[in-house]
Amino acid sequence: MIVQQLVNGLTIGSIYAMVALGYTLAYGILGLINFAHGDVYMVGAFVAYFCITVLDLNVIVSFIISLVISGILGALIEFTAFRSIRTGSRSSQLISAIGVSIILQNAVMLTMGSDTKPFPKVMNTSVYEFTNITISSTQILIMIVALIFMIMLYFLIYKTRVGISMRSTAQDAAMSSLMGINVNKVISITFSIGAVFGAAAGILVGIYYNSIVFNMGSSMGLKAFVAAVLGGIGNIPGTMLGGIVLGLAESLGATLISAKYKDAFSFIILIFVLLFKPTGLFGKKEIEKV
Amino acid sequence: MDRIKNIKQMSNKIFSRLNNNMIFALSLFVIIIFPIIFDNSYILHILILLGVYVVLGTSLNVVAGVMGELDLGHAAFFGIGAYISSLFVMNVFDNFWIGMILAGFISLIFGLLLGIPSLRIRGDYLAIVTLGFNEIIRYVLLNMQSVTNGPMGIKGIPSPTIFGYVLNTKQQMFYLIWVLVIIIVVVMNRMTNSRFGRTLVAIREDQIAATSLGINTGKYEIWAFAITAAFAGIAGSFFAHYMNFINPNNFTTNESILILCMITVGGRGSMIGSFIGVTILFLLPELLRPIADYRMLIYGIMLVVMMVFKPRGFWPEKRIPSRITKSAESKEAS
Numbered sequence: 001m002i003v004q005q006l007v008n009g010l011t012i013g014s015i016y017a018m019v020a021l022g023y024t025l026a027y028g029i030l031g032l033i034n035f036a037h038g039d040v041y042m043v044g045a046f047v048a049y050f051c052i053t054v055l056d057l058n059v060i061v062s063f064i065i066s067l068v069i070s071g072i073l074g075a076l077i078e079f080t081a082f083r084s085i086r087t088g089s090r091s092s093q094l095i096s097a098i099g100v101s102i103i104l105q106n107a108v109m110l111t112m113g114s115d116t117k118p119f120p121k122v123m124n125t126s127v128y129e130f131t132n133i134t135i136s137s138t139q140i141l142i143m144i145v146a147l148i149f150m151i152m153l154y155f156l157i158y159k160t161r162v163g164i165s166m167r168s169t170a171q172d173a174a175m176s177s178l179m180g181i182n183v184n185k186v187i188s189i190t191f192s193i194g195a196v197f198g199a200a201a202g203i204l205v206g207i208y209y210n211s212i213v214f215n216m217g218s219s220m221g222l223k224a225f226v227a228a229v230l231g232g233i234g235n236i237p238g239t240m241l242g243g244i245v246l247g248l249a250e251s252l253g254a255t256l257i258s259a260k261y262k263d264a265f266s267f268i269i270l271i272f273v274l275l276f277k278p279t280g281l282f283g284k285k286e287i288e289k290v
Numbered sequence: 291m292d293r294i295k296n297i298k299q300m301s302n303k304i305f306s307r308l309n310n311n312m313i314f315a316l317s318l319f320v321i322i323i324f325p326i327i328f329d330n331s332y333i334l335h336i337l338i339l340l341g342v343y344v345v346l347g348t349s350l351n352v353v354a355g356v357m358g359e360l361d362l363g364h365a366a367f368f369g370i371g372a373y374i375s376s377l378f379v380m381n382v383f384d385n386f387w388i389g390m391i392l393a394g395f396i397s398l399i400f401g402l403l404l405g406i407p408s409l410r411i412r413g414d415y416l417a418i419v420t421l422g423f424n425e426i427i428r429y430v431l432l433n434m435q436s437v438t439n440g441p442m443g444i445k446g447i448p449s450p451t452i453f454g455y456v457l458n459t460k461q462q463m464f465y466l467i468w469v470l471v472i473i474i475v476v477v478m479n480r481m482t483n484s485r486f487g488r489t490l491v492a493i494r495e496d497q498i499a500a501t502s503l504g505i506n507t508g509k510y511e512i513w514a515f516a517i518t519a520a521f522a523g524i525a526g527s528f529f530a531h532y533m534n535f536i537n538p539n540n541f542t543t544n545e546s547i548l549i550l551c552m553i554t555v556g557g558r559g560s561m562i563g564s565f566i567g568v569t570i571l572f573l574l575p576e577l578l579r580p581i582a583d584y585r586m587l588i589y590g591i592m593l594v595v596m597m598v599f600k601p602r603g604f605w606p607e608k609r610i611p612s613r614i615t616k617s618a619e620s621k622e623a624s
Binding site: 027033035080081084085088089090091092093094095096098099100101102103104105106107110218222225226229233260261263264267268270271274275278279280 | 412418429544587
C-alpha cells in the first residue's frame with residue numbers, strides 16, 4: 001500500500017516539479033512570482049487538445065506545436081506584462097501576473113467553453129503488476145518525460161552559452177549587460193523555457209487524468225509554487241526535489257492520515273519547513289545587509 | 291527663507307486638515323442621502339458589498355501597505371469572522387453584536403498566530419505562508435462537516451438586530467455597514483498616523499535600522515497582523531449576517547489576492563488609495579456587466595494596463611519624504 005502510494009506520489013511529484021521549474025526560472029532571473037504560470041500550463045494542455053481533436057494531428061506533432069506556442073506565449077507575457085515594471089514593486093508585478101492569469105483563463109473559456117473536456121486517449125494504457133504494486137504505462141510515460149526534460153534543462157543551464165548568460169543575468173543583470181549579454185533576450189528565453197515546461201506538464205496531466213478544464217491552472221499553479229518554495233525558489237535542483245517531496249508527502253499523507261485533507265498537507269508541510277528553514281529546504285541562506 | 295518655508299508648510303497643513311474634514315463631511319452627507327435617493331435594491335446591494343470590501347481593503351492596508359509585507363491570506367480572516375459569528379449567533383447566543391465582537395476577537399487570535407512566522411520569515415516566503423494559511427483554513431471549513439456543514443455552507447443566518455429591532459432591508463444594512471466603514475476608517479487613519487503606524491513604516495523601509503533604534507520589530511509585526519485580522523473578522527461577521535448564507539468558496543485565496551489587487555491599484559500605504567482602489571476594482575466588474583462574457587477578460591486586461599502604466603497605484607502614499615523614497619527605490623531596483 002505504501003509502496004503503491006510512493007509510485008503515485010512520484011508521478012504527481014514529477015508533474016509538480018516540472019511546473020515548479022517555471023516559477024523557479026522566473027524567480028531566479030527576475031525575483032518575480034509569475035502567478036500566470038499555472039495558466040500557461042492550462043493553455044499548453046488546451047493547445048494540444050485542440051490540435052489532436054479539431055485539427056486531427058498526430059500526438060507527438062501536437063505536443064511539439066503546443067510547446068512552441070506556449071514558449072511564444074511565455075515570452076509574450078514577459079514582454080507585455082512584466083518588462084516595463086521589472087524594477088517596480090513586488091506587488092505591482094504580482095497584480096500584473098494575476099491580470100495575465102485572468103486574461104488567459106477567460107480567453108480559453110470563451111474560445112473553448114467552460115465545461116470539462118475529455119482529453120483524447122493518446123496511448124493504450126496498460127498496467128504492469130508486480131508483487132504488491134501496479135504501475136500504469138501513463139505513469140511511466142510521465143516519469144520518463146519529466147526526467148528527460150529535467151536532464152535537458154540541466155544541460156541547458158549548466159553546459160550551454162544561453163545557460164551561462166541566464167545564470168549571470170540571475171546574479172547581476174546590470175553587470176551582465178555590461179559584459180555584452182542581451183539581458184532582455186535572456187529573460188525572454190527564460191520565460192519561454194518556463195512556459196514550455198508548464199505546457200509539457202499540462203499535456204501530461206491531460207493524459208494522466210483524461211480531463212482538462214479552463215481553470216485547472218489555478219490549483220496546480222498554487223501547488224507547484226508551494227513545491228518551488230519548499231525546495232528553495234530560484235534553485236533549480238532544489239525545485240525539482242521540492243516537487244517530488246511534495247508529491248510524495250501528499251499521497252502518503254492522504255493514505256496515512258486523512259484523504260479529506262490531502263490538499264491541505266502541502267501547505268502545512270510548507271509552513272513547517274519555512275519556520276525551520278526560512279528559505280526552503282535547499283535554498284541558499286540570504287544574509288540581510290544594511 | 292526658512293520662515294517662508296515654515297509658513298508654507300503650515301498653510302499646507304491647515305489646508306490639508308480642512309480638506310480632510312471637508313471630505314469627511316461630504317462623504318457623511320453622501321452616505322446619509324444616498325439610500326434615500328436611490329432606493330434600488332441592486333445598487334444598494336452593490337454598495338453594501340463595496341462597504342465590506344472597503345473594510346477589508348483598509349485593514350489589509352496595515353500589513354500590506356503600511357508595513358509592506360505581501361499578505362495573501364486576508365480572506366481567511368474574513369472567513370473565520372463570518373463562520374465564528376454565524377455559528378455563535380445560531381447555536382450559542384442570539385446577539386449579532388456579541389457575535390461580531392467575538393468574530394473580531396477570534397480573528398485577532400488567529401492573526402497573532404499568523405504573525406508568529408513573520409519573526410523568522412520575510413518577503414516572498416512570508417507571502418506564501420499567508421497564502422498557505424488561507425488554503426488550510428479553507429480546507430478546514432470544507433472538511434469539518436459537523437461544524438461548518440462543509441461545502442454546503444451555512445444557511446439562514448439571522449439578520450442583525452438593534453435592541454430587538456431587526457435590520458433586514460437594504461437601506462438599513464447600507465447605513466449599518468457604512469457607519470462601520472466610517473468608524474473603521476477613522477480608527478485606521480488615526481492608527482497609521484500614530485506611533486504604531488510610524489513604527490510599521492520604519493520596519494517597511496528598513497527593518498535592521500528600525501531594530502537598531504530600539505524597536506521591537508517582532509512585536510509590532512505580530513500586532514499589525516493581529517489588527518488586520520481583527521477588522522477582517524468584523525467585516526466577515528457583517529457579511530455573513532447580511533448575506534444570510536456563507537460557504538467556503540466565499541473565502542478562497544483568489545479572494546485574498548483580489549483584495550490585495552484592490553489596494554495596490556489604489557496605491558499601497560495610503561488610506562485614500564485603498565479606498566479608491568477598492569471602489570474601482572469592485573465596481574468595474576459590475577459596470578462591465580453589459581458585455582457579459584467578456585467582462586472578466588476586460589478586467590484582466592485592465593489590471594495589467596493599470597499596473598504597467600501606474601505601477602505605484604492611483605494615489606500612492608505621500609507621507610515619506612521623497613529623499614527616502616528615492617533611495618529606497620534605487621535599492622529595490624539594484
